[in-house]
Amino acid sequence: xxxxxxxxxxEGAWNRLPEAVQKEGLAAYTAYGEALRKAGxxxxxxxxxxxxxxxxxxxxxxxxQVMDGPFAESKEQLGGYYLIEAKNLDEAISxxxxxxxAAHGKVEVRPVWSM
Amino acid sequence: xxxxxxxxxxxxxxxxxxxxxxxLAARTxxxxxxxxxxxxxxxxxxxxxxxxxxxxNPEAWLMTxxxxxxxxxxxxxxxxxxxxxxLQLIAEELGASETMDIPDQRLALMFACAHPAIEESVxxxxxxxxxxxxxxxxxxxxxxxxxxxxxKRLVRAKEKIRQAGIPFEVPGREDLPTRLSAVLDAIxxxxxxxxxxxxxxxxxxxxxxxxxxxxxxxxxxxxxxxxEALR
Numbered sequence: 001x002x003x004x005x006x007x008x009x010x011e012g013a014w015n016r017l018p019e020a021v022q023k024e025g026l027a028a029y030t031a032y033g034e035a036l037r038k039a040g041x042x043x044x045x046x047x048x049x050x051x052x053x054x055x056x057x058x059x060x061x062x063x064x065q066v067m068d069g070p071f072a073e074s075k076e077q078l079g080g081y082y083l084i085e086a087k088n089l090d091e092a093i094s095x096x097x098x099x100x101x102a103a104h105g106k107v108e109v110r111p112v113w114s115m
Numbered sequence: 116x117x118x119x120x121x122x123x124x125x126x127x128x129x130x131x132x133x134x135x136x137x138x139l140a141a142r143t144x145x146x147x148x149x150x151x152x153x154x155x156x157x158x159x160x161x162x163x164x165x166x167x168x169x170x171x172n173p174e175a176w177l178m179t180x181x182x183x184x185x186x187x188x189x190x191x192x193x194x195x196x197x198x199x200x201x202l203q204l205i206a207e208e209l210g211a212s213e214t215m216d217i218p219d220q221r222l223a224l225m226f227a228c229a230h231p232a233i234e235e236s237v238x239x240x241x242x243x244x245x246x247x248x249x250x251x252x253x254x255x256x257x258x259x260x261x262x263x264x265x266x267k268r269l270v271r272a273k274e275k276i277r278q279a280g281i282p283f284e285v286p287g288r289e290d291l292p293t294r295l296s297a298v299l300d301a302i303x304x305x306x307x308x309x310x311x312x313x314x315x316x317x318x319x320x321x322x323x324x325x326x327x328x329x330x331x332x333x334x335x336x337x338x339x340x341x342x343e344a345l346r
Contacts, residue, residue, distance in 0.1 A: 088280045093232075111279050
């Protein structure tokens with residue numbers, strides 16, 4: 001099964017960290033991605049830019065509405081994701097627990113709708 | 116003769132319900148479909164056994180019929196190409212199962228029901244339903260909620276097991292202690308609810324206490340032989 005691991009964390013917290021800690025954080029993410037690849041579990045991953053750069057789009061009666069900002073304002077926002085292949089939820093949970101995002105934020109695990 | 120067959124069917128239902136559900140649902144994780152197929156198999160047993168006599172191995176008979184029902188239901192539900200490999204697997208196993216002993220995966224089923232991804236308050240009702248075959252009405256009366264509400268929550272939990280990919284497995288050594296306590300908590304909760312009628316005036320509730328004791332013995336009996344996990 002495929003699962004999407006979504007990392008929710010406080011935006012801006014990263015920029016307040018000292019440079020050395022940021023470096024460690026990046027190294028942790030690199031190692032995590034490497035571990036996923038090595039296990040053959042990595043399907044895709046990306047870090048997202050802050051919601052300051054987000055644009056929300058909707059179409060009502062054929063009219064496109066474009067708004068500055070994220071879909072929902074909240075302190076913790078989606079900051080990145082990993083799309084992984086896992087045998088079952090327990091395996092996905094153990095990958096989520098190893099994700100550095102679980103330590104500085106929260107990781108939501110969602111099964112991908114299979115066709 | 117008719118009474119005998121009915122008696123056999125009821126005895127098998129009580130002894131084997133969870134075992135058959137666990138086995139039928141282990142691959143697909145579709146507990147609801149396994150329960151439907153099994154209840155159809157029990158209905159067939161009640162109409163056939165009085166005429167033909169109860170089979171030598173009632174459990175294997177029920178399993179074979181339930182699996183055919185499962186395949187039929189799966190064919191009806193999805194006609195897409197994705198269904199084929201799964202049907203193939205079930206069909207292959209069907210041939211193999213006629214003679215073999217059905218492995219007891221009830222403990223794995225209990226771990227799925229008491230998984231941390233399942234809402235805590237529904238874990239005990241879920242175990243009572245899928246392992247013992249109690250209906251939503253009986254469970255609802257013990258947990259002081261309406262049958263409709265209880266039924267809805269049970270359906271929702273089974274859907275989560277299937278769609279979120281909650282495994283039917285006894286967890287590994289590392290996770291076993293915490294996951295085991297979730298199972299035991301659920302059994303304990305069921306036991307407490309069973310005692311909400313201490314005078315024993317309500318037949319359905321009085322019966323539940325016995326059922327939960329059976330469940331507790333079963334869990335102990337099936338537990339892996341690792342004393343450190345039981346601390």
